[in-house]
Amino acid sequence: xxxxxxxxxxxxxxxxxxxxxxxxxxxxxxxxxxxxxxxxxxxxxxxxxxxxxxxxxxxxxxxxxxxxxxxxxxxxxxxxxxxxxxxxxxxxxxxxxxxxxxxxxxxxxxxxxxxxxxxxxxxxxxxxxxxxxxxxxxxxxxxxxxxxxxxxxxx
Amino acid sequence: xxxxxxxxxxxxxxxxxxxxxxxxxxxxxxxxxxxxxxxxxxxxxxxxxxxxxxxxxxxxxxxxxxxxxxxxxxxxxxxxxxxxxxxxxxxxxxxxxxxxxxxxxxxxxxxxxxxxxxxxxxxxxxxxxxxxxxxxxxxxxxxxxxxxxxxxxxxxxxxxxxxxxxxxxxxxxxxxxxxxxxxxxxxxxxxxxxxxxxxxxxxxxxxxxxxxxxxxxxxxxxxxxxxxxxxxxxxxxxxxxxxxxxxxxxxxxxxxxxxxxxxxxxxxxxxxxxxxxxxxxxxxxxxxxxxxxxxxxxxxxxxxxxxxxxxxxxxxxxxxxxxxxxxxxxxxxxxxxxxxxxxxxxxxxxxxxxxxxxxxxxxxxxxxxxxxxxxxxxxxxxxxxxxxxx
Numbered sequence: 001x002x003x004x005x006x007x008x009x010x011x012x013x014x015x016x017x018x019x020x021x022x023x024x025x026x027x028x029x030x031x032x033x034x035x036x037x038x039x040x041x042x043x044x045x046x047x048x049x050x051x052x053x054x055x056x057x058x059x060x061x062x063x064x065x066x067x068x069x070x071x072x073x074x075x076x077x078x079x080x081x082x083x084x085x086x087x088x089x090x091x092x093x094x095x096x097x098x099x100x101x102x103x104x105x106x107x108x109x110x111x112x113x114x115x116x117x118x119x120x121x122x123x124x125x126x127x128x129x130x131x132x133x134x135x136x137x138x139x140x141x142x143x144x145x146x147x148x149x150x151x152x153x154x155x
Numbered sequence: 156x157x158x159x160x161x162x163x164x165x166x167x168x169x170x171x172x173x174x175x176x177x178x179x180x181x182x183x184x185x186x187x188x189x190x191x192x193x194x195x196x197x198x199x200x201x202x203x204x205x206x207x208x209x210x211x212x213x214x215x216x217x218x219x220x221x222x223x224x225x226x227x228x229x230x231x232x233x234x235x236x237x238x239x240x241x242x243x244x245x246x247x248x249x250x251x252x253x254x255x256x257x258x259x260x261x262x263x264x265x266x267x268x269x270x271x272x273x274x275x276x277x278x279x280x281x282x283x284x285x286x287x288x289x290x291x292x293x294x295x296x297x298x299x300x301x302x303x304x305x306x307x308x309x310x311x312x313x314x315x316x317x318x319x320x321x322x323x324x325x326x327x328x329x330x331x332x333x334x335x336x337x338x339x340x341x342x343x344x345x346x347x348x349x350x351x352x353x354x355x356x357x358x359x360x361x362x363x364x365x366x367x368x369x370x371x372x373x374x375x376x377x378x379x380x381x382x383x384x385x386x387x388x389x390x391x392x393x394x395x396x397x398x399x400x401x402x403x404x405x406x407x408x409x410x411x412x413x414x415x416x417x418x419x420x421x422x423x424x425x426x427x428x429x430x431x432x433x434x435x436x437x438x439x440x441x442x443x444x445x446x447x448x449x450x451x452x453x454x455x456x457x458x459x460x461x462x463x464x465x466x467x468x469x470x471x472x473x474x475x476x477x478x479x480x481x482x483x484x485x486x487x488x489x490x491x492x493x494x495x496x497x498x499x500x501x502x503x504x505x506x507x508x509x510x511x512x513x514x515x516x517x518x519x520x521x522x523x524x525x526x527x528x529x530x531x532x533x534x535x536x537x538x539x540x541x542x543x544x545x
Contacts (some may be wrong), residue, residue, distance in 0.1 A: 007175045012214045012275075020289040050367035051406070053291045059401045081304030082357040089278055089294055097301055099408045108408030117379055125357035130312040146294055 002147070006112050025054045027069070034144035041105050042066040049106040072103030074155060075134040080113060082124035093119035100134055111146070115153030156426075157258030157341040159544050161389035164194025170339040170370030173274035179218055181286040183225035183270045183370045189225070190266070190373035193511075194385050197492045198227035201375070202262040205252040206269070207239035210493035211282045213272035216309045227267050242286070243271060243299075243529025244397070244444065245473045246500065247371065247536025250525075252539070253376040254392055263378045264385075270371035270497035273491070288402075298531055302404055303445035304356040309411040311358060313526035314462035316450060318358050322349035323468045324446040325488065325541025331475060332485025334514040339368040339490040363446040363488075364394075370492030372499045379544065392509035393522065393545045394427025395538040405529050411462075416455035416528070416535050424457070427539040432457045432524070436539070438507045438517040439473075439481045439501040441526040443488050447480060449473075452526065475517070481506070483515040497527030501538050508540045 023028065032038045041050040042065045044058035050069050057064055082105040083090065096113030099150070113139065118124040134152040142148035166189030169172070174182055191198060204226045206219050215221060219238045223230040241248040248270040253267035274324040276282050287293045295301070310316040329344035349362040375385070382389040398419035401407070407414070420432075429435045441456065450464035458479060459467050467473050473481035482488070484503040487496050504523035506512040525538045 009175070013209075014214065017288075022290045026290045042315065053403075059406075079305035079309050079410045081301050081308055081359075083301070084354040084357060085427070097295070097304075099305060099405045101408055107403065108405035110292070110301075110405050121357070122353035125308055128308075132311065147290065 005080065005125060012034035023056070025056050026070060029054045030144040033148040034142040038140050039073065039102060040068050041071045043069050050104055052102065052105040052107050052109055069104065071105045074133060075100040075105070075109075075135055075152070077128065077130055077132040078108050078115070080084050080125070080128045081128065082121075084121040084129070094124050096128060098128070098152060111149060112151040114151030124132050157255070158390065159379040159455065160254050160257045160259050160376055161379070161386070161391045161542065162501075163385040163389050164190045165502045165505050165509070165511070166193060166373040167337045167499065168188030168371045169337050170368040171274070171490055172339065172366065172368065178540070179213060179270070179272055180214065180222045180229060181223040182272070182369065183222040183245060185267060186270070186371035186373040187225055187227060187266065187268060190375050194373070194375045196264075196385055198477060199232060200264055201227040201234060201266045202264050203256055204229045204234055204236040204266045204268060205239060205249050206236055207249045208270050209240060209242065209245055210287055213275045214492060218270070221428065222270065222325035225250065226380040227266055229250050241529060241534055243444070243493060244497050244527045244533075244534040244536045245494035245524070245529065246395065246499060247501070247527035247538070249498050250374065250501040250538055251395055251397055251536060252379035253374065254395055256291055257376045257378050263294040265376045266496060267374045267376060268371070269494035271458045272369045273367035273493055274369040286330040287388070299444065300356050302410070302532055303447060304359050306410040306451060307358050309409065310447060310450065312500050313411040313442070314463045315448075318350060320450065320465040320468055321446040322346045324443070324449045325349045327431065327468065328443065328482045328485050328488045329362070331515060334488035335484045337370075337392070337490070338485045339366055339370070340485070341489075359445055359447070365434050365444045365487050365491040365509075368490050368492040370490065370495050370499070372495045372502050374498060374502055374505065386509070388509045388542065390540040391542070391544045393539045393541040394429070395536075396422045396423045396426065397462045397534065397536045398422070402531050402533065404533070409411065410499070413451045413455040416526075419535050419537055421454045422536045423539060427545075429539065432520045433479060436479060436522045436524050437520045438483060439479060439524040439526070440484065440486065440502070441501040441524070442497065442500055443482055443486045445490060446488060448528070453481070456524065456526070464499040480517050483512065483517055496528070497536060500525040500527055503537070504540050508542055512545055
């Protein structure tokens with residue numbers, strides 16, 4: 001056969017609704033963000049680490065957790081990137097993303113890095129430094145979700 | 156330790172952004188037929204099948220049903236089949252599954268099959284997002300790429316690695332892919348081209364990131380007796396393993412060292428009785444979905460001291476002409492049929508040991524390493540293959 005064969009393409013799509021319970025721990029965490037502008041972690045009774053986001057068990061000690069600990073609104077950038085192409089569910093690029101270790105927590109929190117000018121994509125990462133101090137900027141209208149903290153900005 | 160096990164046949168398919176010429180089962184049939192032909196055995200000689208994929212990418216849940224006839228007519232011959240899905244390590248886990256089947260003594264000849272049709276999905280990012288924690292993490296659309304970018308920016312900060320180093324990894328792997336007829340991206344890329352390509356997630360540019368590919372792979376694992384009957388030069392499994400790490404990747408907010416991979420490497424080298432990988436391994440097919448990861452892998456796999464990985468690419472140690480070529484196939488950076496990719500790494504390592512890698516063959520290979528990572532850096536697999544039975 002000399003001419004290219006025509007290939008039929010069958011369309012497909014998934015649009016499946018689900019509902020995921022956030023459970024008691026995340027629900028309380030989100031409630032504190034919304035109602036009190038407070039960020040809570042939980043402390044493992046065995047290793048004493050303060051874990052964020054809150055969870056019902058320590059994966060290192062396999063111990064159940066029930067102690068809540070408020071952590072700071074400031075923290076340190078441990079790792080980062082600057083998204084230069086659009087990503088689903090996120091504001092338009094360029095957009096800073098940082099792993100922030102909040103004061104009093106032993107784990108990181110992935111969040112948006114704002115208040116920094118990222119003009120040239122090629123040099124965008126040079127505006128951020130590991131070890132940089134940052135603080136939470138809160139939304140006026142909060143809905144009980146991680147983005148009630150709008151972003152973290154340099155202190 | 157179980158019985159001795161070897162790879163006795165390997166089958167790969169051409170990978171591309173959409174293999175429109177074949178349906179999903181036809182793609183799998185292509186890989187399985189190639190593996191049987193390579194081994195020179197009939198489909199009835201397979202005792203069991205281990206199959207896997209990351210289902211959602213292709214838009215068909217549980218494709219083992221669609222593809223059962225292509226897996227040595229497993230349905231018709233009523234062969235037992237297991238299905239494995241572990242993110243990017245799916246293919247690596249399938250290889251381990253087949254190895255354990257034979258090593259346990261319960262089966263003599265086992266077919267490992269992995270397939271993925273990332274090209275049938277129109278938005279891989281949406282699919283990836285369904286694998287992310289729905290409570291805390293799903294709002295961050297990106298997963299794997301931001302983690303890889305964190306690895307890169309951290310390696311830059313702590314160890315002085317640069318964008319030029321990443322560009323050298325990309326240029327090397329793109330050049331290698333030109334020798335691999337099964338590779339997806341097959342184009343010449345210079346270091347300068349790489350440095351000019353579009354910034355995606357600083358400091359990773361487009362050429363630092365893998366494509367989305369359609370592709371499949373099949374490997375025949377056999378017991379010592381059967382392997383010697385089937386293959387002129389079997390690729391013997393000298394050591395293998397898998398390691399897990401905890402769920403939230405940012406619980407460990409240091410990204411410049413790949414601790415879990417270093418730990419797995421120590422375990423697997425102990426099994427394989429390898430004390431100095433640089434002197435005892437001649438070729439490596441690690442999972443390099445993002446260029447920075449090859450540098451982290453040099454270090455975690457023991458080919459460089461922590462922080463010194465970039466020196467290997469700068470000095471050409473891992474080029475085709477170097478002491479230990481990494482990714483002679485072009486690797487994951489040029490071809491990523493996600494659930495199949497880990498098995499492709501094992502297949503490429505086996506081809507090197509069996510002296511069947513054609514234009515991408517590294518001379519004088521005795522021992523080869525295959526690796527995969529996945530599950531947002533939560534899992535790794537490794538397999539060491541050798542010309543000599545352990």
